[in-house]
Amino acid sequence: MTAVDLGPARAVLEDMAPVDHGLAIPLLQNIQDTYGYLPREVLLDLSSETGIPASHLFGLATFYAQFYLEEHGRHTVRVCRGTACHVRGRKIIQEAIDDELGIGPGETTEDRRFSLETVACVGTCFLAPVVMVDHDYFGNVDPKKVGEIMSGYE
Amino acid sequence: MDNTTCIVDIARYFIAFCADESCGLCAPCRLGTVQLEEILNRITGGKGTLEDLDKLESLGEVVQQTSLCGLGQTAPNPVMSTLRHFRDEYLAHVVDKTCPAGVCTALLPVEVTVGKEK
């Protein structure tokens, strides 16, 4: 396994300096935007550079669903499980996606093309049931069209 | 939501959401929402009893009154209010072992389930 390059993380730190405890979450968000996830070596290095205890960073990273501690897929598929989507058949959509990608929520495909997660609500209830891929919204999703949606992403 | 929506399933859905979103700091919310969810799982799974309805009420009240923040204090609300206003549906699940809305798969007669799958 290749060692992670700390350079980009140090650059983020410099940009945001001075970084103290209050900026921990924005820091983690920026780091994740840079690496695609939060590598362990980076978090430990950030801790020693900023003085924010590693335990605090780890606690934050595991508390929020938005943070990934493992390498993530190139594309993130988010199936909304909010109230409106729930009553409009999201379970069936869910099963269709599971079949299509061969992974369940919280998992990543072997080729690292997709990671799948369910989220509590994306706020576009008038489009229920909703599926997001990266920053794209798909409304009124037909379970049979799931394959088509996925094929649009390399 | 209409008569094809099972209000007990909705109550379960909401409490499951709160149980998942709970931060975990205080005991009543962290543990109480999970217990409420488990009871509702049992009910929608066809294994509920009348005692479970009492438990939902008394536990719901404890979680409402002793939780540290608004999440725990309001998490039981859907359960409590649906129990109050749609008690018949609950009774159908635990006494008659049926799901009037036809949603809870464990409580559906076989032929209806086949039709629903489409």
Next chain:
Amino acid sequence: MTVLSALKTVNLTLDGREIIAHEGDTVLEAALTAGIDIPRLCHDPRLKPVGACRLCVVEIEGERGLLTACTMEVAEGMVVETETDRLAAKRKTVLELILDDHRVTCPTCDKNGDCALMDYSYRYQADQFAFGGYKPGPVEPNFATGNKAIAFDPQLCINCGRCVRICDEVVMASALTFKMRAASVEVTTPFDMPLNETSCVLCGLCITTCPTGAMYDRAALGQGQIKDLEKVQTVCPYCGVGCTIELNVNRANNRIVRVTSQVGSVPNDGNLCVKGKFGFEYVHSPERLTTPLIKENGEFREASWDEALELAGRRLRELRDEHGPDSIAFLSSCRCTNEENYLMQKVARTAGATNNVDQCATTCHAPTVAGLAATFGSGAMTNAIDEIKDVDTLFIIGSNPTEAHPIIGLEMKKALKKGAKMVVCDPRKTWVAEHADIHIQHKPGTDNMLINAMMRHILEEELHDAEFVEGRCENFEAFSKNLQDYTVAEAAELCDVPAELIMRAAEMYAAGEPSSIFYTLGITEHTSGTENVQNLANLAMLCGQIGKRSSGVNPLRGQNNVQGGCDMGAMHGDFPGYQKVDDEVVRFKFAEAWGVDIPTNKGGRVTDFIEQAGDGVLRGFYVFGEDPVLSEPNQAKVIKSLENLEFLVCQEIFMSETAKLADVILPATSFAEKDGTFTNTERRVQRVRKAVEPPGQAKADWEIICLMSTAMGHPMSYDNAGEIFDEMASLTPSYGGMSFERIDEVGLQWPCPTPDHPGTGFLHAGSFTRGLGLFHEIRFREAAELPDDDYPYILSTGRTLYNYNIGNMTQKSDAIRQKQSKNFVEMHASDAERLGVANDDLVTVTTRRGEVTVKAVVGDRTRPGALWMPFHFVDQPTNRITNDAFDNITRTAEYKVCAATVKKSAEVPAAT
């Protein structure tokens, strides 16, 4: 700084009772003080309340809903009900929720007898099966798996968060956190790393605060439920802080199972460090000496007490009779009790008819005793430990408190959290240095230059306390004239520190409201040690930062009873209480009390004894609880000198390196096996209590000393340690008002001259012990051995957190050995790079005295050009290479500076 009586009172009603609380109290605090036991699981008086368990909910008139007593501040006229049927019903349900997430295993749980969860479940009759009952899953490894000190059982954890919080708030190590959220929360370390790889300092506070058995002492598992163990209150045997501890003893097998400490205990408030908590295994080590031993034909054989005592007593007496009082010497032990130290100097002066008695203060803080005695008239820490948290500006020089005196380190952390400023002068980047407002990383051995420059700057900027100087001190003229020879620029050059920092540090100290100086062996273990101390006294007097609460000059004494060893007069020129041997009136008093003529020879210190042994002047040596072969500098010379003795008797608990050279060895007791007292660094005399029986034929040290005295011709016997204490107190004004009864619970700080005197918190209020404080003119002198072409590095030695001094006690602990068991040398990354040394490589460190081969720890803790080594390990012992150059007044060795060279070793590191 608020004092309790200055806080506004608040009247409220609790359960119908009129209660008077104070502004800022919480309802819970007011209730507990009034004896109302509101249930609580997530509360610890040492921590900020969080209201997580919700058990302490109370009904407050006029408030909507239930509120947690732990977070609710009292208000005038508040009416509170703490125990109603409604509350009981809620608490019962919350407890049932918790029990459903907890493996209920009370009958086989060690915590039984001290489990808050069990107690409250009983009180409210909580049903563990109310929600079906906990179904334990498979046991998975966690962050503590394999750790020999701390163990964690997540199935017992109730997620109260106390362990995480105590590690964050009190210890400031932040090794623990919660991962995940909701019902998945679990206590762990970053990335679930093994505990010993994190910032954890193994203090065990997580265990002490855990309300259930989730966090526990690994070694105590299965050794007895708490309800069946006897708790004996005594004092920790390691450092000079003197934490109050409880030895948990299993009477069935006479073993200490674990060490605990109560919140509220003095001076540590229930807090402990790794040594106090996990370092007691040595008491039961199979290596303990159990019979007297006599050396015959180079080998030791077992002997009876009679035989061993007769031989030892007779030989010492014969040598003294034949060759005079300078031919025998007595080395007393600062690890042992006041009673024993008192007896040792009494034996020396009666049976031994010599003033040749000393103890390990010479090795460390003798310059403090001499230096402060000369400046203030009294050579001890001027303030009490509980005053530290109220210090406004901490000035720490030559001291590493978070490692060497961890509990004092915790008190400093309290001050820091209250906004205290901190100046740290240390050639190394220690924890306090890294958290300081100003870190002066000066060259080792340049302290007086630094201090003189600071004082010159203070005078020049008129930042000194002119009134204090004028009214409470003398010799100011000569002192300030001397300072004219020292400039900040010169100091900046010689100490290799930016001039700006020196000036700002001086200003910060002078302006503190108040400031307090803290120092340890970085100041005393130099050839100018006494002068270094006197200069710190100068600094304090110059700024008027002494003689008031939280302000003074505070030497942090090393050993658990080095303060006592000195107080008891185990020194050639002092009787107990620092009464002078050459004072006729005093001599008469002791002569009367002891029924002998007091010897008149000058006597010497341990470093003299070693030299005189080598010269053949000293022929007989009685060494008690000390291991000079490991603790004195230039080991090869020490061994040669001791081998030259005609007779050496060692009183020991282990076969130490020095004992191996002895003619007779007498097996003695650890602190856990006898009664007596220790005096800690804040002059607090505390009770040491016997908890277990000694192994084999080992006897209490004070008993052995009496038997030795008798064998030497001066009969001595006491019924118990208390009798010895009383005799000593009757002859020692500063201890005069103390007795075992008076010191029973929390001890007393001397001076305590009369039976109704409450003891003394801080010294020198109003006037110094000697009247006026004496300024000294201190000239800077270089260390004895400076780096040169052959030996270009400066080597300093010191202590780490995990091991204690020569390691004979701590290295018997599995938990401590797992963390640190081999010697090492710290070096700067730039030096390491130049030498081709990587972290963990073996290197050979050489001085003119010898060489050792140890692991390199490469980083930026030391200065470039400087090396640092601990002296805890008998294998590759650091004192093989240190310099036997001594302070001009107290003969304390210059452990902090010698010249060395280092290179990569050809050896391959052994697999660990």
